[in-house]
Amino acid sequence: MTMTTDPFLVLDDISKSFGTVEAVRHVSMEIEAGEFVALMGPSGCGKTTTLRMIAGLEAPSAGEIRLDGVRMNEVKPWRRDTPLVWQSFALFPFMTVFKNVEFGLRMRKIDKATRRRKTMDWLERLGIGDLSQRDTNKLSGGQQQRVALARALVAEPRVLLLDEPFSALDAHLRVQMQSELARLHRQLGITFLFVTHAQSEALAMASRVAVMNEGRIVQIGAPLAVYRAPTSRFVAEFVGMNNILTGPVTRLNGNEALVQTDFGPLCAPLPPTHRVAPGERISVVIGADRIALSDDDVQSTENVVKGTVLGQEFVGAMITVFLELAPGVEFRIQKQQHELQGLDLTIGSTLTAWWTTEHAYVLPQTDED
């Protein structure tokens, strides 16, 4: 009860080992009440383990978890108020929708009339009031998702944990549930902690994003900042569709550095965070959506690469073109379909890609593959 000035939820240097495997390593994070934080990373990065530790389903091997200034490490999961929405939904199969949602209230020994009112209230709120007497296994994925949300929220917690809740849904439903979740967060004003491996979900909903890799938080910040200013090659590759070119700095020119890569010279704005000296190897990130394509030669000598078309990928009106700069080196360009009309995109044809210097970004660390 001491440190009342603590933020709402604090992860203080927590680690978790399973035998010899270190799933989470020295994770520290402070979350304010009412934030919507996304924990993202590839599978096995420790994000789900972190969430489970907050819910009390795993005990940290080291470090401390504080909720409202109170150490939580030894608190049993059923004594916490940290409901979780599971990836598999984990609805109780032998109970009706109503009984599922009512469960948390019943466990808290709340009287029957109140239970009934609150349960129906939440079912209505999530638009599944008419399903209350159904068996959960007769529901669609989206309906099950709503039951899971209602079940977690019915006891009015101050924090909601979500473990990849939308991964079992198809793309259309996913977007629908995202907006539903964002709306709930606005209305309730409670803290949401959301685990996902899909950057689109994290960037669309969260007010803050923490990217994890190999058990550590590698970057944390506002979604756009993480997206546009990754601090490492890992984040640059994981968070957005980015191209990364590495080479030595040949010359400094005002606010720009001239970099000699294997595929030609390029210019990049000097990073504000650290000094770059000639001769130093740096990595330059160019977002796939910031690149222009042409089948003619381009006049400029910098910021131009040539490659052969490897293939293309359609997602709606967006097309990703894959260029091969050299054997094994891929360059990705993302364009609207109409922007590519008139270009020869058959596999093997040669195209030129270029961009402006302001759209290049120098990584603070040059961790090469």
Added chain:
Amino acid sequence: MIDRLINGLFRVYILLAILFILMPILTLVVFSFNINRHPRLPWSEFSFIWYEAMWNDPAMQSGFVNSLIVAACVAVIATFIGFCTAYLDYRFRFRGKIAILAIFFMPPTIPIVILGMVFLVYLAKIGLFGELYSVVIGHVAYCAPFAMALVRMRLAQMDENLEAAAWNLGASEWTTIREIIIPFTRPAIIAALFLTMAVSFDEYMIAWFVSGLNETLPARILAVLQGQVTPQINAVGSVVFVISISLVLVAQFVLLVRRPQGSR
């Protein structure tokens, strides 16, 4: 054409095999209704006299009642132990678990004569021999693994997060067992009750060794067979068969036919 012929032949073959297996039981049932003292064809006359004789035989009566009592006790205790062991196996990981489970599963794999003898020696030594509960003890050891296997099978179908989901919503470990684990495994528990009851009701070797004067029905049958055989034994055999097979069928029905909810 040739395929259909082969198919037909296979059907006939399987039918014959089933008939061969069922023949002794069929013979038993058929001759239990025959008035003739000797089981000989042609059949002489339909009659219930052997059933009447059985009904009026005090030794058979007490054997039947004893068997029912033992079977009921065994069903409850063996299913309880089986459930606990299955849950232990599902929920916890600890050193020596495999060894403990192997020992637990051992009784049905030991020749039943040996098991009966071992129980005779052991129970006599600790002064628990010759009572009805001696049979219960022996049968529980023999039946509990069946119950455990059934519950374990059901637990394997459970979403691994279901238990944690209940904790997460404020249910303590005991409450979760009551609210989640038992309802989920209910079909297996019911099936285990019926199956262990059937196994106990049928079992004669352990019962014969340890029951002393408190014979169960199968032990009584064995005693009769060793002495003067009358067709009354056919009647008793038929009754035992019908009861056992009914219990097994109920167990099968609960577990397999009526598809339990939440199966994956």
